[in-house]
Amino acid sequence: MEERSKNTFYVTTPIYYVNDVPHIGHAYTTIIADALARYQRLKGKKVFFLTGTDEHGQKIEKTAIEKELNPQQLADRVVVRFKELWQKLNISYDYFIRTTEKFHEEGVQKIFKKLLEKGDIYKGIYQGWYCISEENFLSEDVPLEADGYKICPDCGRRATMIEEESYFFRLSAYQKPLLEFYEANPQFVRPQTRMNEVVSFVRQGLKDLSITRTTVKWGIPVPGDPKHTIYVWFDALHNYLTGIGYDWNPELFQTFWPADVQLIGKDILRFHAIFWPAFLLASELPLPRTILGHGWWLKDEAKMSKSKGNVLDPNIILESVGADPLRYFLLREIPIGQDGNFSHEAFVHRVNSDLANDLGNLVQRTLTMAVNYFNGSLEKLGPEEEIDKKLAQSFEETKNRVYAFYDDYNLNRALEEIWGYLNYTNKYLAECQPWKIAGKSETHPRLARILYQAACALRAASYLIYPVMPQTTEKIWKLLGQSKKPAEICAADLNFYERPESFSIRRPEALFPRINLQEFIKDTKKPEGEINQPIRREEKMEYISFDEFKKMDLRVAKVLAAERVPNTNKLLKLQIDLGSEQRQIIAGVAESYSPEELVGKEFIIIANLQPAVIRGIESQGMLLAAEVEGKAIIPFFDREIPPGTKVK
Ligand code: MSP
Numbered sequence: 001m002e003e004r005s006k007n008t009f010y011v012t013t014p015i016y017y018v019n020d021v022p023h024i025g026h027a028y029t030t031i032i033a034d035a036l037a038r039y040q041r042l043k044g045k046k047v048f049f050l051t052g053t054d055e056h057g058q059k060i061e062k063t064a065i066e067k068e069l070n071p072q073q074l075a076d077r078v079v080v081r082f083k084e085l086w087q088k089l090n091i092s093y094d095y096f097i098r099t100t101e102k103f104h105e106e107g108v109q110k111i112f113k114k115l116l117e118k119g120d121i122y123k124g125i126y127q128g129w130y131c132i133s134e135e136n137f138l139s140e141d142v143p144l145e146a147d148g149y150k151i152c153p154d155c156g157r158r159a160t161m162i163e164e165e166s167y168f169f170r171l172s173a174y175q176k177p178l179l180e181f182y183e184a185n186p187q188f189v190r191p192q193t194r195m196n197e198v199v200s201f202v203r204q205g206l207k208d209l210s211i212t213r214t215t216v217k218w219g220i221p222v223p224g225d226p227k228h229t230i231y232v233w234f235d236a237l238h239n240y241l242t243g244i245g246y247d248w249n250p251e252l253f254q255t256f257w258p259a260d261v262q263l264i265g266k267d268i269l270r271f272h273a274i275f276w277p278a279f280l281l282a283s284e285l286p287l288p289r290t291i292l293g294h295g296w297w298l299k300d301e302a303k304m305s306k307s308k309g310n311v312l313d314p315n316i317i318l319e320s321v322g323a324d325p326l327r328y329f330l331l332r333e334i335p336i337g338q339d340g341n342f343s344h345e346a347f348v349h350r351v352n353s354d355l356a357n358d359l360g361n362l363v364q365r366t367l368t369m370a371v372n373y374f375n376g377s378l379e380k381l382g383p384e385e386e387i388d389k390k391l392a393q394s395f396e397e398t399k400n401r402v403y404a405f406y407d408d409y410n411l412n413r414a415l416e417e418i419w420g421y422l423n424y425t426n427k428y429l430a431e432c433q434p435w436k437i438a439g440k441s442e443t444h445p446r447l448a449r450i451l452y453q454a455a456c457a458l459r460a461a462s463y464l465i466y467p468v469m470p471q472t473t474e475k476i477w478k479l480l481g482q483s484k485k486p487a488e489i490c491a492a493d494l495n496f497y498e499r500p501e502s503f504s505i506r507r508p509e510a511l512f513p514r515i516n517l518q519e520f521i522k523d524t525k526k527p528e529g530e531i532n533q534p535i536r537r538e539e540k541m542e543y544i545s546f547d548e549f550k551k552m553d554l555r556v557a558k559v560l561a562a563e564r565v566p567n568t569n570k571l572l573k574l575q576i577d578l579g580s581e582q583r584q585i586i587a588g589v590a591e592s593y594s595p596e597e598l599v600g601k602e603f604i605i606i607a608n609l610q611p612a613v614i615r616g617i618e619s620q621g622m623l624l625a626a627e628v629e630g631k632a633i634i635p636f637f638d639r640e641i642p643p644g645t646k647v648k
Pocket residue numbers: 013014015016017024025026028029054236237238263264265266267268295296297298304
């Protein structure tokens with residue numbers, strides 16, 4: 001394929017799994033991509049920004065079962081959440097791809113077939129440790145136990161060695177070409193430490209990769225052999241091609257491939273830095289220019305997880321402060337590549353000090369003086385003095401450094417530079433002391449000049465902020481009476497001076513109200529969004545007949561003994577008394593109750609529910625509980641009742 005013209009820019013985010021609603025980590029990747037896309041558009045490039053959702057595979061299949069949905073329904077619901085969030089965050093993507101879209105599925109099948117014919121994919125036997133209760137192959141790094149078996153890390157049961165027919169991708173054949181490619185393109189993976197990690201991994205040797213499953217139904221069928229589905233990563237990675245027209249719009253594809261920058265989190269580095277280029281080499285397509293790996297956001301120094309209940313829902317922060325402060329915080333606080341810690345304190349500090357004080361106050365002071373002293377219209381300027389020239393010159397230098405940082409995907413450094421310049425402008429005002437010369441007609445031209453210089457500085461510096469805080473720049477430009485929107489000016493044409501030399505300035509309102517830490521903590525401590533929450537309202541009630549209800553045998557059960565199911569967070573194994581018999585049930589209540597507190601308690605169970613095997617243990621019935629914020633709350637009785645009593 002020919003090297004395409006340099007006037008285009010293609011940026012991608014990973015496509016997000018639809019087994020859960022979006023959180024701050026997903027927002028982070030997407031905001032970085034958005035800032036890069038916006039900057040490149042300012043430079044006049046033709047940009048394609050692709051994001052989307054990864055909808056196939058076992059993970060999604062499983063969650064759908066838990067939520068009593070089919071996988072497509074689950075995906076349809078979660079996709080709405082992603083799209084809503086991207087809208088609130090002002091994400092300017094060009095296309096949102098879903099891997100369940102037909103054109104994607106067909107594209108992946110076509111690539112699969114091509115590689116099969118070429119011999120890069122072949123059929124073989126996959127041997128591996130398989131967990132029967134989890135229906136999953138264990139990953140290779142699970143260690144062998146002393147007795148020669150492996151234990152499933154999910155359910156704690158012994159796995160069995162099994163063989164399964166599978167298609168393999170000839171990854172081993174690409175070890176050498178990959179190493180040569182890394183050598184010739186040392187900037188392929190950034191930051192450098194990640195590149196080193198990848199190189200040393202590949203040097204150790206690569207095994208062929210099993211890329212189909214017969215145990216997963218929710219996936220793209222292998223063309224001509226539909227009992228196999230294509231492994232979710234082979235499917236998902238190719239979205240970067242199908243999303244820009246591979247196999248359906250050659251012109252679009254030709255315009256944008258190869259990608260300029262592909263954003264990923266450090267956890268999916270190997271997929272993108274090893275498998276992905278190997279797949280592309282096999283398809284004889286050019287490789288992306290940069291894989292940019294970012295770090296992880298922690299919450300109060302701990303990894304975010306559902307079970308800890310510390311997952312940050314960006315929607316709640318957005319409701320409280322809007323998009324730009326969140327975008328700014330995430331991009332300013334850490335360099336891309338490092339882990340960051342999201343604490344309410346750090347967030348409030350950044351907003352109050354950088355946004356409300358440094359930027360907000362500067363806008364407020366300058367524009368208020370322009371309105372008070374000149375009715376907002378700055379004309380008849382006095383001559384430019386040395387200090388004024390320096391302000392303009394320093395901007396030119398700042399601008400060049402900022403552009404260089406943006407070009408280098410170094411967003412936090414670009415922001416630091418801009419803030420350095422804002423502080424310089426604050427100092428300029430402090431030195432010139434315009435408030436001291438106000439009201440005297442002989443100093444009128446000098447006063448106008450000072451405020452004009454400050455307004456020029458604001459206009460120009462706020463332009464540089466646009467990729468990160470587009471709404472803020474637009475607001476400032478509007479207050480300055482600019483007839484154009486910032487995005488209508490090309491980066492190369494940005495000058496410090498506004499010509500003709502006049503502004504018509506409006507009285508400003510506070511751009512960033514200061515946040516009170518305690519109130520912010522209170523406002524943002526609402527429970528995280530759940531997949532099922534808002535959708536329930538739209539669902540129609542499905543009535544059952546009384547006869548259907550009567551089929552349920554609801555009984556009072558008394559707990560005789562209780563213990564945790566090993567290696568699970570949610571499950572308890574309960575021995576219960578049903579009056580005429582004793583039974584064992586597995587209940588997902590361990591996050592709300594300890595085993596000890598349940599012994600002696602009575603509740604309702606469905607006694608005639610077909611027994612089920614949960615995590616390898618038989619459960620002979622199901623207790624009734626309400627689900628509150630993901631936790632099960634059991635309705636107990638207000639008096640003792642003989643076990644086995646019927647409930648109607
Ligand atoms: N579906 C795959 C990607 C396929 S791309 C062909 C996937 N999805 S994911 O939803 O689990 O994660 C998507 C991205 O979110 C990853 O880049 C991951 O690193 C990022 N993050 C998830 N949690 C994160 C944090 N706590 N902090 C920062 N980013 C994190 O992987």
